[in-house]
Amino acid sequence: MPPVTKTFRRAVLLATTLTTVVMQTAEAKPSGSNSEPTNTGLFSGTVVVKPELHGKHPRLFVSETGLQSAINRCRTDEPWRKHYFRPDGIELKTIPRPIKLSDRDLPCAVLAKLALSYALHDDPAYAERFQEWLPLLRDAAPAKIRGIGGDAADLFCGQMLTSLAISYDLLKSRVPPDAEKILYTSLVTQARQTYADLIALRRYPYEQNHFTIPVCGLLLASLALLDEEPEASAWAVWASNALRRCLEVLSPDGWFFESMDYWGYTMQFPVPAAYALWHTTGENLLEAPTLKNSPLYLAHNYLPVRNFVFDFADWGPRVHPDGRTAQNGYDHPWHTNPTKIPIFIPALLNRVSPDPLLDAFLEGRRSTDTRLDGIISSLLQLPVTHTNKQPSASPNPPASPASPALPTPYHYFNDMEVIHWRENWHDTRATAIAYKSGPPGGHAMTSLLRQYPDWKPSLGHAHPDAGSFILFSKGVFLANDTGYAVKETAWHNSILVNGTGQMKGGTAWQTFKNIPYKKLNRIRMENVWLGRRIIAGTADFAAAYDDSLGLTEMRRDLVMVGGRYLVISDAMGASSPNEYEWRLHSDQAAVEDGPERFVMTNGTGRLAIRNLHPVASKNVAPTIVETELYELATRSRPQQRGHHLALKSPRTARATFLVAMNIQSSDENAQKFHAQEIFPGKTELTDEAGSCTVWTGNSAELRGSFAYVLRDAQGTVISAGLHGSELNASGISITQKDKPGAVALDLDSGSGAWSIENMTTHANRPIFEIDGQRQTIVMFKP
Template identity: 25%
Template sequence: MIRSAAALLLISVWLLRSGSPFFCFVESNSQPTMNFLQKICCLAAPVVLLSACSTDEPHFNYPEPEPTDRIWHPMLFFNYWEGEQLKTAISSTLLTQWTRFKAVADDKVRRNPPAYKDDEGEQLWQRDVGNTISTLAVAGYLTGDTDYFEAAERWALAACDYPTWGMDGTSDGSEYGLPYGHQLLGLAMLYDYGQNFLDEATLTTLRQTMISRVERQYAAYKEYEKAYIQNHTWINTCGMLAAALVLRNDTPKAQEWIDYTQEILDKTSRLLSPDGASQEGPGYWQYGMEFLMMAFDLSHDVGNDFYKNSTWWENTAAYGRFMTLPADHCTTESSLVDWADSPRYSWYGPEHLYRRLAGLNHHALTQYAADQARRYDVSSSWLNLIWYDDSVSSVLLPTTPTFRHFENMGLVASRTDWSGDESLLVFRSGAPLGRFAEQQPEGSYVSGDMGHIHPDANHFIIYANGEYILRNNGYVKRVTKYHNTLLVNGLGQWGEVRTWFTPWPLTPSRDAKIVEAVSEAGVDRITGDASACYLDDAGVERFVRKLIWIKEQNVVIVCDDVELAASGRIELRFFPEHALSAVSGAAVAGATTARNSIRMENLTPAVSAMSLGEEFIEERSSSAGEKRPMVTISAEAASLHQVTAFSWAALPAVAPVVTYDAASATVTVDGRTYAL
């Protein structure tokens, strides 16, 4: 029709200009009549053309620009135009991500929100309520399907009716807590995306609830001692910011709340560990990172780019990758090294986290990590739709480093390769919050930043052939005795005085440190000095541990150098994943598991004794727990120079035997000799 109209216009002009016989019925001397016809053609032709364009071509009613003093919905994570692009992309470039996400959203449509439970504590069950609202709001906006919005409304109104969103509070009765972050984010997203789908009564309820709950949280946070590098702060700040942004049309207080979140996020952005590692462990790294990146992204809307303030963002994807189990053995139930307060499974993602970091840094290896995570990440977050940048390739190069020293946090992670079935070793010996924290002005950090740290200097784990050889005991009470490290007279390191890491403020002179971390010719050498970490009554003057990992032999040699102020009980503790039994004499223990032949040998039996037993591991918040296998090497002495060997082999092979020559300080494995 456009072409026809254009042709009609051209023909009309030609006829008028050429004096065509079409106008023969007009007398040649009737110039006024001809002028009249020319005017009619000039006026009518454009009308015909525009009419043709509008009847035959798709027509879209784009929104009129809003006044500059009002916000334009949607505005959280994408604007109107970006939203239209997303609607197209979910059937093309984002089809894979959309298909997986839609399955999650469809499952949530069929569920109902839980009834309010008047329980004490954090009421963490409410986190799923907020997460569900977010998921359904995104699905509804991108499809226009009212089923999603009806379900989101059902969950949101339930959340609005809950009298509390967690029982954490301040002295004046103000509330805060993790559910606030989740609930406020969910309600804000539904309010933002549902403007044309929800009735005015629902929008009013959402608006009033957000205003009243942000006021509560804001009052609490103004009094509360904020921990700027801890997940609680990031999660709650993100929720507060999202709600404040969408409420800018509705309350003059919104700008005050926005300014407050920007102050918090600016401080956070400058206090993050430069090496990308997290003192809270990989589980809380996932949880906190999701909300921190959302908060940073939302801050772009008010003109702030906090990503540029720290090298954390360049390095933190490597932390996630190195604290992830070999790819072939990652499952929904087991994918992480459960360091610090971390489970063995992924709490959040991690696919979408790697997607954002890949796009942020234009990093192909991080995109590859996201692709690997997709195999076991069943959560399939809506953030995969927002954060996936298909311009970043996905590549694992043969030269990808297998050894990483996170120098600030005092953490070394190493593996044999990135084949997916590799062996893995992780060692920790560093300042509780990292050395960078000690260089900042007093008051930059608070004891709340220590909430998930364990007193575990010189602790390490080994993972091989799909299972742990030596384990971490995970999210349990924070005491030294539950780690693969030293006790003296039953006493451990600073920080185990109570559940919260103490004492505070920290004393740098008490820090552990890594004094050697090298990987050469297939042998890793890692040395940690934890001499200053122990409680004064333990009388520890020196505790230096050196690991030598001979990768091609599947052997780790542990050299422990302990000196005390006076003779006492020196006890080196090791927690194998599977119980070991005596093999030959009192110096060798081993096990045959479903995957491995494992051997542990005391190479210096003349100065120490090895015993096999169990330790009752208490849960974090109760006296409940379970017994787990433990091996101790001990001595009653003022000093101990101990050498211990761990070796393994995938079945049906047998773990190699290690011999030790004290005079030359060497070990021999399968005829090859290695210096210690």
């Protein structure tokens, strides 16, 4: 064991002074409210083992009864055993060697899996291979964390502690005394070092996976050691409080700012750590809002085509620091890499708090045998292939009499300011869109920064993408993002000003560094309207740009009706003339199809585009992103990721863009799509299927934010809606002066009457007239 450092002595003294720890066979108590405004709150509270687990192992995820059940399953269920314990698994294939910091996945993938196999499986090969690793563990010095990020020692420490905690918890009293001593000493030594390193930092990026992961490892270690190692009590209090803050600072609406890829990578640590805390003590951090709302995040961010997602932020394979290699899939054609998360994460959340959206998400998905997915899934005997109790459910099922009712297929994540909409849950060809305009860490972050002045956010994986959107339909991307690369607004479906994007573009992970969050918090979404046929919202994102540009206005109205007709209206203003550039990214290049017309065809889907306002120039070009992240000053690794359409305004103090789009199958006739601006704020779109009139902003006919009228191919009005108080147009009017709000009306072709959506938000039914005839409004839609 290395000598005790001065830093460690100070850490122990501070922890002893500030922490009251009770270790006794009593009921579990929560570890404090964490209301203290500084990191002294991290040392306050108590952590108490459940009476029935006091002095016993295993305890983290299962008790002895649960372990014996898993052992019996392994002996009697051959298909289950063959899935989780393969003779050619990485845990047996990996030859024992000294473990380096760069081997950060090895502890869980190999050591913890070997320990699990030793405990559950009767094949002596696992015990023999595990024993071969023990001298290397005995001789290894504890890894040290000198800062968060950098050499990734933080991630290594988190995974090593997780591995050692699981191994010790499962094998205590099941291995020879000398082996148990090595596990115990290695676990205590690494936990002591990591605790001293973390508390010495004094300021923490609570939202960053590089901090969360070592915190979770320390928590698991302390829970495994609580009634054996005196110091473990202080570690448990600090780590449980720190984990609570890590979860608290993530957006309470559940939308994860780092990307779906990073959600899967990060949450494989806090979810099992919180589960172990709950199982061992009864304290339930799984009730944190960001986790409670994760079913909504998963359901809406996964696309109608299985294993593909809205690829916001740092999604996809990235380069390695060596300047030559990259993660698997980096060289694949863009948007061909699936997104697969460790399935035990949603399965574990669903076990604690069942949710129909998680049932639907898990349906048909398979656990793997590797890393924590294989360890937790086999230990808790999660299914190899998840099957809903209701056999009618599918990966994206509709609500049916045989299955629990699912929420509507649209949702507003109001802290992160992201609107999601799709036509339905079950059709792989359904249109789905996500529209984003909020501060990079969410609005709640503003008050939490005041509450926790020791919080030093990095937000390194967030992108400068306010006002952007992603569109998916007919099984393909029609407007998309560009993945893990240097952060640039130019690589998103948003707007540039004088060729400049939002915040500090051109960096790998420093986009929002030293930007006052009060400024970022002014980025927002307004006038949100969601319904069966409608998605609309106003992005207000002038605050996303540098103050030197002198912007006074940057607003985008986006309206999509019926998953087919899309209108985007932008208004920009500044104290001096600027050039504004509108960008739309796609997998395939758009082709000019007439004056101010473009068509982008991507496999089975097509986007017909009509530019309706004068521009100084328009251009279609390959999108070349910079993927070098580590040595930007001396290296470059450009890569093409699709194409983009760029529209540029004249240099002027005020400018507007108006673009209408038609979402089609590739076998439809793009020439049948037409669009025109009738007058400012009113746009007419027509195609083979019918027509749609869209109103945006207060205008000659609209008092409110939005309105629409949808007609079929014969010209019959089949749906109409209003977000405001009155629409008074030629041949049609909707009035709800008593209580302005959002209302949508759909025609029942059989009865000729109209049903109303979201009527619960209205005190009275609106007055709806077509050609001067008042329409009958009947039963409310649920």
